[in-house]
Amino acid sequence: MKHRIYYIYTILCLCCGTLYSQNTDSLQTKFIETLPAEDIQVVFNKNMLLAGETLYYKLYCLLQKDNALSDLSKMAYVELVGKQNGVIFNHKLKLVNGQGYGDFFIPATLKTGNYKLIAYTQWMQNSKVNTYVEKDLYIINPYISQVAELENKDLLGASVSLKNDELSISEIKKNASLNVVDKTYKPRSKVKFNFSESSLHGSFTLSVNRMSNLSLSLDEKHLSEADNDNTVEEFYLPELRGEIISGKVYHKNNGLIAPNKTIALSIPGKxxxxxxVEVDAKGKFYFNIHENYSTEDCVLQIIDSKPANFKIVLDDKSFKNKSALLFRQLTLNPNIEEWLAEESVLNQVENAYVDLKLDRIDEKDLKDDFFGNPSIIYKLDDYKRFPSLRETFIEVIEGVGIRKRSDGYHFEVFSYKETVNSALKNYDPLVLLDGVLIQDNQYLIDYNPYDIEQIGLIRAGYFYGPQMYFGIIDIRTKKATKGTYFNFHDIEGLHHLKLNLPNENKTYYTPDYDLRLNALKRIPDFRRQLLWKPNLDTNKNMESIECYTSDVEGIYEVSLKGYTKTGTYVDLKDYFEVSAN
Known part of the structure; x- marks a missing residue:
């Protein structure tokens, strides 16, 4: 917490310098010299997956100086990149105590090949080296015929074949600190494992997965990672409180920057x-979104009498070094054909019952309105309905008038007393429709009142960002109360944006055969990933953790990976066998 306060104080001090200094390079240098550098480490359930399986991954954001979990960045970005398929997914993670996690179901549309899992924070983009981390993944898709690529001597290869010898649990080494209670279990039975290391305090990821019968062979010549050097062309602020949405504002008629304007952002809904916020002297703006949101729709607009005269260009926050990634050419040995067919059948059956094995999505904490509670809320169904919104305001809503000016009709909010907030009485009210700022009041006056659920009202002066208002008129449509919102695409001057929603936190499915044996006995269980706990807190009860085996026999690996409080990387393993005999 002390670190976070120090970071915020440092950024405020440095940002204040922009008011008096034109030396942007010097300011950026101060940021980089003052705030600590970050690194990212990624662990996942396995690096070789079949179509129909799920990739699970966990991200640790660390301080480079000591490997301690970073409390600087609050957002991280993860992309899966393929040589031919381009970007497969782009995940946005909210970091809590320097940690985030996600998953991705491998669809049957992906081709067999080598893929790269890329992870980074925006703050890392300012480094000259180590601007991201990349991990190799190998995907095998038996549903799409593998087309032989032209041999490229400069392209190193990777080959997948069946292991010659069957796995034996007695030949596998283990760690003393991680202990499975028994070494052999029946299908659908409880597995318990203990952690005997008393000093094991930190943040870890626990995975229980069946060991693969496949062997991955890489060309002996080392394939170096992509050139991770970076020429910084633009500066990225650390996302210290939450997601930053940034960009520039231009005049449409001549393409010149439009400095010192005011810009509004709305993510509509219930x-x-x-x-x-204020646009700076170079046309740049920054929005900090620390709240949770559940819709991808977002609108931006310049607060001006003619907002349509401006163009808003957003900063590109995607991974920009794709051309430097080096991929291996993956070939499959014919001896895996029978094994691959068997595994594919297991995947198909397991996925056929996915609706009965759903992960539990953690509920988001959605914040209340930024202005608190309205002074009064008018639920229009409690009053006589009028055919126009103008009549509704005249007959139902007290303290609001509609005045005609040279440029059309405008709302006006009256104070409770003539002496209250007299200095702000000449300011217009802040008018919102499902959270979207409405500058053209005529749009609302012509709006169908039968589509409106309620109208909230604040009758006082209000400062919000760089703007001053007298009163707030908060109008909610019936769609908003049901989780959607009105169609705002016909409002002139709005810049429409589709946000990439942050990944939802989940509790991953695992059955409980002690409690639900009868309910589950007729449902096939072909899981090979028995457990994935991405946020295992060893400061809590770690004496015994358990999961249940499936109907799939084989040797399973219990893997514990993560970082202690002192920044030490931990990688512990133990094994057990599932057998019906």
Whole structure:
């Protein structure tokens, strides 16, 4: 917490310098010299997956100086990149105590090949080296015929074949600190494992997965990772409080930057987000979104009498070094054909019952309105309905008038007393429709009142960002109360944006055959991933953790990976066998 306060104080001090200094390079250098450098480490359930399986991954954001979990960045970005398929997914993770996790179901549309899992924070993009971390994944898709690529002597290869010898649990080495209670279990039975190391305090990921019968052979010549050197062309602020949405504002008529304007952002809906910030002297703006949101729709607009005269260009936050990634040419040995067919059948059957084995999505904490509670809320169904919104305001809503000016009709909010907030009485109210700022009040006056659920009202002066208002008129449509929102695409001057929603936190499915044996006995269980706990806190009860085996026999690996409080990397393993005999 002390570190976070120090970081915020440092950024405020440095940002204040922009008001008096034109030396941007010097300011950026101060940021980089003052705030610590970050690194990322990624662990996942396995690096070789079949179509129909799920990739599970966990991300640790660390301080380079001591490997301690970083409390600097609050967002991280993970991409799966393929040589031919381009970007397969782009995940946005909210980091809590320097940690985030996600998953991805491997679809039958991906081709067999080598893929790269890329992870980074925006703050890492300012480094000259180590701007991201990359991990190799190998995907095998038996549903798409593998087309032989032209031999490229400069392209190193990777080959997958069946192991010659069957796995034997007695030949596998283990760690003393991680202990499975028994070494052999029946299908659908409880497995318990203990952690005997008393000093094992930190943040870890626990995975229980069947060991693969496949062998991955890489060309002996080392394939170096992509050139991770970086020429910084733009500066990225650390996402210290949450996601940063940034960009520049231009005049449409001549393409010149539009400095010193005011720009508003709205993420509409029942629990909407609305923010207003000032555009700086170079046309740059920054929004900090620390709240949770559940819709991908977002609108930006310049607060101006003619907002359609401006163009808003957002900063590109995607991974920009794809051309430097080096991929291996993956070949499959024919001896895996029978094994591959058997595994594919297991995947198909398991996925056929996916609706009965759903992960539990953790509920998001959606914040209340930024202005608190309205002074009064008018639920229009409690009053006589009028055919126009103008009549509704005249007959139902107290303290609001509609005045005609030279440029059309405008709302006006009256104070409770003539002497209250007199200095702000000449300011217009902040008018919101499902969280979207409405500058053209005529749009609302013509709006169908039967589509409106309620109108909230604040009758006082209000400062929000760089703007001053007298009163807030908060209008909610019936769609908003049901989880959607009105169609705002016909409002002139809005810049529409599709946000990439942050990954949802989940508790991953695992059956409980002690409690639900009868309910589950007729449902096939062909899981090979028996357990995935990405946020295992060893400071809590770690004496015994358990899971249940499936109907699939074989040797299973119990893997514990993560970092202690002192920054030491931990990689512990133990094994057990599932056998019906």
């Amino acid at each position: 629990n909407y987000i609305q923010k207003t």
